[in-house]
Amino acid sequence: MEISSFFSTRDLNAWFGKTLAVRAVNMSFAENTVSAIIGPSGCGKSTFLRCLNRLHEEVPGARVNGTVLLENKNIYSKDVDPVELRRQIGMVFQKPNPFPAFSVFDNVAVGLKLAGIRKSTILKDAVERSLRMAALWDEVKDKLNDAGTSLSGGQQQRLCIARALAVEPRVLLMDEPTSALDPISTAKIEELVSELKKAVTIIIVTHNMQQAARISDQTAFFLLGDLIEYGATSQLFTAPKDNRTERYITGRFG
Amino acid sequence: MKQKDYRIALLNTWIEKSSQRRKVINWGVYVALSLAAILALIPLISVFSFVTFRGFSALDWDFFISLPKPVGEIGGGIANALVGTAILVGFGTLIGLPWGFGIGIYLSEYGASKRASAIRFTVDLLASIPSIVIGLFVYAAVVVPMKRFSAYAGGIALGILMVPTVARSTEEILKLVPIHIREAGLALGLPRWKVILRIIFRGSLGALITGVMLSVARVSGETAPLLFTALSNRFWSHRLDQPIASLPVQIYNYAISPYDDWHRQAWGAALVLIFFVLFLNLTTRWAMKKGTK
Known part of the structure; x- marks a missing residue:
């Protein structure tokens, strides 16, 4: 597949203790595209995603080997600090998780503040820009000092997207970001994803095949820790090459 | 047809009987549990009302602002003991708080390792050591080398007592x-430490402060660890390297004395101590409610 080598994995394996959860995955993601990862529960898609910002290794007993290249630099090489790396590869989680006791403003500003940026004009600008990017500004601009947790579920998730965007990552990982949301909030986030790819490269794990078909440029299908098929979304959903992909997307198993 | 009616009637009586049985059992259990709850409150209420009854007459403005009078003179107060308790508990908190927080953070964030379970076990052991043993330890470790009883020693003893409760609640x-x-x-x-x-x-x-306040309330009533560390003092003293008065030890000294007026003052001081602890608990709860809103 002729995809530029902006972000890619080579023979990536991930373990939980002795269980191999992701097996020798090779994938590459082009800049400013949306890639979706689908597959049944327990197929390793979330684990794979968490290897991409080195969050997997934070789980006790978890281990990774293989290579992940971000612009030809292996993020698993010894001289890469995972803390620095995660600033470039942001993440949005399954459940909206704004920081408790943090205001809307502080939730978005915290990444920059704790990285040492003090100047209030810079912080204000960054917060407004991030909230606008997350399509939340108009809804919260008059309640920036309210608790982040006081927003609705869908707003909270967009707040988390703004929080991740504020540190200006190159890549945004989304781990089933709409599975806890109602259809209207889901639609808003899907719309947002299509807009955001102008600024960041997005990799999204989803249970919802229609969602993958609606918002992604490429789709990957995972099964039992293996990458079964990866290709242009239109092709994967209309003419899958692998029999197992076809059976999954037509709902015959999984 | 008739047989069917008979069966239904039988079923109905059975349902009625069993539901009556259920109601009786329900009522019986309810009464038993209410009695148990009332029984549990009896010691609390009786201690409180008895101390109020015996101690209230000792309370007047003078009691709070004056020093103990020499033996034989009627009157005097607990001003130095109030200040002393504040100093001892403050100093103890200064030691016990960072120490307990540190252990608590380690246990919650890195608690899965073998080393952490060993530490957790040790902290639980420390919590179950009688407070008088802590007092003896501080006597040997601090009072003997310094060659004097001191507020330092008392504060250290109270600080050690705070460590396990603060650590585990954190x-x-x-x-x-x-x-x-x-x-x-x-x-x-x-980085993880900033997170x-x-x-x-x-x-x-809010919850962390509650944990700290509850353990402050607990140690402020401790007598045994202060007996051979802070000792007591019948005069004003703010110096940390000198013996210092405290409410619990003053109560103890007055209670074992042969003088009626000192007995009266011991009850008064006990009442003050109870109210202080009650006040700490109530303000903590109030702050907690405000904090969670």
Whole structure:
């Protein structure tokens, strides 16, 4: 597949203790595209995603080997600090998780503040820009000092997207970001994803095949820790090459 | 047809009987549990009312602002003991708080390792050591080398007593913060220590303060660890290297004395101590409610 080598994995394996959860995955993601990862529960898609910002290794007993290249630099090489790396590869989680006791403003500003940026004009600008990017500004601009947790579920998730965007990552990982949301909030986030790819490269794990078909440029299908098929979304959903992909997307198993 | 009617009638009586039985059992259990709850309150209420009854007459403005009078003179107060208790508890908190917080944070964030379970076990052991043993230890470790009883020694004893309660309450509170909040912090490119101290701590501040206040309330009534550390003092003393008065030890000294007036004052001081602890508990709860809103 002729995809530029902006972000890619080579023979990536991930373990939980002795269980191999992701097996020798090779994938590459082009800049400013949306890639979706689908597959049944327990197929390793979330684990794979968490290897991409080195969050997997934070789980006790978890281990990774293989290579992940971000612009030809292996993020698993010894001289890469995972803390620095995660600033470039942001993440949005399954459940909206704004920081408790943090205001809307502080939730978005915290990444920059704790990285040492003090100047209030810079912080204000960054917060407004991030909230606008997350399509939340108009809804919260008059309640920036309210608790982040006081927003609705869908707003909270967009707040988390703004929080991740504020540190200006190159890549945004989304781990089933709409599975806890109602259809209207889901639609808003899907719309947002299509807009955001102008600024960041997005990799999204989803249970919802229609969602993958609606918002992604490429789709990957995972099964039992293996990458079964990866290709242009239109092709994967209309003419899958692998029999197992076809059976999954037509709902015959999984 | 007739047989069917008979069967239904039989079923109905059975239902009625069994539901009556259920109601009786329900009522019986309810009464038994209410009695148990009332029984549990009896010691609390009787201690409180008895101390109020015996101690209230000792309370007047003078009692709070004057020093103990020399033996044989009627009157005098507990001013130095109040200040002394504040100094001892303050100094103890200064020692016990960072120490307990440190252990609690370690246990909650790195608690899965073998070393952590060994530490957790040790902390639980420390919590179950009688407070008089802590007092003896501080006597041997601090009072003997310094060659004098001192507020330092008393504060250290109270600080050690605070460590296990602060550590375990901190651990439990931090564990309540879901793992995905920590991961969100890490995913922002923040080092783990900043995630813990700047994000997780802020989110559970109310509960953490409650844990600290409860352990402050607990140690402020401790007598045994102060007996051979801070000793007591019948005069004003703010110096940390000198013996210092405290409410519990003053109560003890007055209670074992042969003088009626000192007995009266001991009850008065006991009442003050109870109210102080009650006040701490209530303000903590109030602050907690405000904090969680």
